[in-house]
Amino acid sequence: MIPNDDEVAGGYNFAYLDEQTKRMVRRAILKAVCIPGHQVPFGSREMPLPAGWGTGGLQVTASVIGPDDVLKVIDQGTDAATNAVSIRAFFRRVAGLATTERTREASLIQTRHRIPETPLTEEQILVLQVPQPEPLRQLVPRGAAARRLHAFADYGVMYVKLYEDIARFGRVTLAYDYPVLVNGRYLASPSPIPRFDNPKLDNSRALSLFGAGRERRLYAIPPYTRVASLDFGDHPFEVQRWSVGCALCGSRASYLDEIGSGGPGARMFVCSDTDYCEERREASAPARRAAGGGRP
Amino acid sequence: MSRAVVLRASGLRKVFGGRVVACADIDFELAAGEVVGIVGESGSGKSTLLRCLAGLAAPDAGTVEIAIDGGERVDLWQLDEVARAQALRSALGLVHQNPRDGLKLGISAGGNVAEPLMVSGIRHYGRLREVALDWLERVEVPRRRIDDLPSTFSGGMQQRLQIARSLAPGPRILLLDEPTGGLDVSVQARLLDLLRSLVRELGVAALIVTHDLGVARLLADRLLVMLRGRVIEAGLADQVLDDPQAPYTQKLVASMLRI
Numbered sequence: 001m002i003p004n005d006d007e008v009a010g011g012y013n014f015a016y017l018d019e020q021t022k023r024m025v026r027r028a029i030l031k032a033v034c035i036p037g038h039q040v041p042f043g044s045r046e047m048p049l050p051a052g053w054g055t056g057g058l059q060v061t062a063s064v065i066g067p068d069d070v071l072k073v074i075d076q077g078t079d080a081a082t083n084a085v086s087i088r089a090f091f092r093r094v095a096g097l098a099t100t101e102r103t104r105e106a107s108l109i110q111t112r113h114r115i116p117e118t119p120l121t122e123e124q125i126l127v128l129q130v131p132q133p134e135p136l137r138q139l140v141p142r143g144a145a146a147r148r149l150h151a152f153a154d155y156g157v158m159y160v161k162l163y164e165d166i167a168r169f170g171r172v173t174l175a176y177d178y179p180v181l182v183n184g185r186y187l188a189s190p191s192p193i194p195r196f197d198n199p200k201l202d203n204s205r206a207l208s209l210f211g212a213g214r215e216r217r218l219y220a221i222p223p224y225t226r227v228a229s230l231d232f233g234d235h236p237f238e239v240q241r242w243s244v245g246c247a248l249c250g251s252r253a254s255y256l257d258e259i260g261s262g263g264p265g266a267r268m269f270v271c272s273d274t275d276y277c278e279e280r281r282e283a284s285a286p287a288r289r290a291a292g293g294g295r296p
Numbered sequence: 297m298s299r300a301v302v303l304r305a306s307g308l309r310k311v312f313g314g315r316v317v318a319c320a321d322i323d324f325e326l327a328a329g330e331v332v333g334i335v336g337e338s339g340s341g342k343s344t345l346l347r348c349l350a351g352l353a354a355p356d357a358g359t360v361e362i363a364i365d366g367g368e369r370v371d372l373w374q375l376d377e378v379a380r381a382q383a384l385r386s387a388l389g390l391v392h393q394n395p396r397d398g399l400k401l402g403i404s405a406g407g408n409v410a411e412p413l414m415v416s417g418i419r420h421y422g423r424l425r426e427v428a429l430d431w432l433e434r435v436e437v438p439r440r441r442i443d444d445l446p447s448t449f450s451g452g453m454q455q456r457l458q459i460a461r462s463l464a465p466g467p468r469i470l471l472l473d474e475p476t477g478g479l480d481v482s483v484q485a486r487l488l489d490l491l492r493s494l495v496r497e498l499g500v501a502a503l504i505v506t507h508d509l510g511v512a513r514l515l516a517d518r519l520l521v522m523l524r525g526r527v528i529e530a531g532l533a534d535q536v537l538d539d540p541q542a543p544y545t546q547k548l549v550a551s552m553l554r555i
Binding site: 151152154156157159160163164166167168231232233234235 | 377378381382400403404406407410411412414415416419420421422423424425442443
């Protein structure tokens with residue numbers, strides 16, 4: 001959808017940030033791409049959005065986006081959540097950009113919590129909003145000490161966390177933000193995506209950029225880069241599984257959300273990625289979209 | 297002595313603030329399987345020396361050579377930071393006076409023992425578990441306490457756990473800083489007994505810093521006596537304790553309580 005003229009605000013530079021700032025962020029991104037998984041500091045700016053709502057992703061998007069790009073914004077898997085709607089509206093307003101809800105149509109996808117189920121292509125860039133870029137944060141409270149461990153590639157502490165989980169609960173209990181080793185060198189936080197999405201980062205065709213506005217760090221996973229989720233030889237990494245398929249499209253291969261459905265105690269599992277779900281339903285019954293299909 | 301030298305310090309010097317000489321002209325060697333004690337009063341430079349040897353503080357002059365895998369010796373303070381960390385990790389274990397400094401109190405006993413192994417690259421839970429259980433047994437911590445936090449352990453148990461943690465990766469050199477400080481006498485005796493048998497059994501070279509001459513006599517083959525940052529007397533433990541030459545050593549030995 002291309003915004004009409006009265007939707008676009010005058011008086012702003014293209015994509016809100018001034019050109020010098022965008023250059024600064026791009027330089028940091030270039031460095032991040034050169035050292036996959038390494039956190040690069042950047043001069044995070046005040047954005048017209050509270051820190052923690054995706055200011056990092058917003059600045060990365062604003063720096064790499066061009067007038068011909070088509071933007072998709074995801075929050076919790078859906079394009080209709082508050083954060084997604086307001087960020088999409090923001091770029092329509094300050095950049096006059098075309099936006100879409102379709103993963104296939106987008107050239108740039110800014111997301112929080114999810115990576116689309118539809119495989120990405122070499123033409124696409126994925127921008128993730130990261131609240132806490134430091135995967136060792138909970139284990140090594142001092143930033144300088146954590147950076148030293150990164151420099152030494154000394155990630156024993158992270159394995160201790162996995163060890164403790166298995167000793168106590170019999171399995172690793174991290175459901176989201178499951179740490180990954182990028183290109184066999186840097187430990188990185190995949191941002192709070194469910195660990196279900198971790199395998200999508202491995203050898204992904206798309207460039208993934210991670211921006212943390214409050215923490216003033218960004219990092220990247222270039223296309224076709226090895227991304228391994230940490231595990232033990234005898235306790236291999238596993239993704240979440242469900243005993244049912246999506247109640248709407250029947251998919252058994254996508255990440256499911258449990259939602260209430262009408263009556264007291266009634267609940268069902270549906271795809272978290274609404275675009276994927278809709279596309280599947282359309283493919284099986286083309287008439288439904290016309291009848292106003294979507295999330296109930 | 298024909299055994300291979302695993303640690304050699306020569307001309308070691310450390311000065312604080314340009315005027316407080318903590319260590320000066322320290323030369324000694326530690327051979328494989330040997331136990332050397334460093335005794336001296338508070339402020340004599342024992343701990344500073346140990347910190348220089350353990351890679352915690354850079355000396356102002358002199359060299360510290362340690363034997364790494366393959367038997368060759370490297371100069372610890374000539375290595376870059378990454379290589380130094382790696383050399384220290386594989387070759388050297390450090391036991392702090394206070395077990396809280398050497399242990400991580402927020403993770404279980406098993407995790408504490410297994411951590412250095414995970415750092416060195418073991419990625420098999422079952423194997424880590426096995427090694428941890430084995431080590432708990434060797435230091436006489438009950439197997440069933442493996443998933444308990446060290447903060448629930450007694451002081452003596454914490455100290456034994458710390459020893460297990462430092463020995464688990466199989467270092468050639470063990471540095472101990474007042475390992476029996478803060479423990480009561482009966483627990484001390486048990487710990488010393490354990491240390492002695494472990495050191496003999498594993499053949500690691502140990503350097504024990506202590507102000508307790510009883511500990512030194514019980515464990516050490518050789519003794520270095522330090523005063524104001526210098527080694528004033530060195531020799532076989534019995535020789536130094538039974539026939540001290542330096543006036544300070546004579547006083548030190550004379551001040552020992554005899555029961």
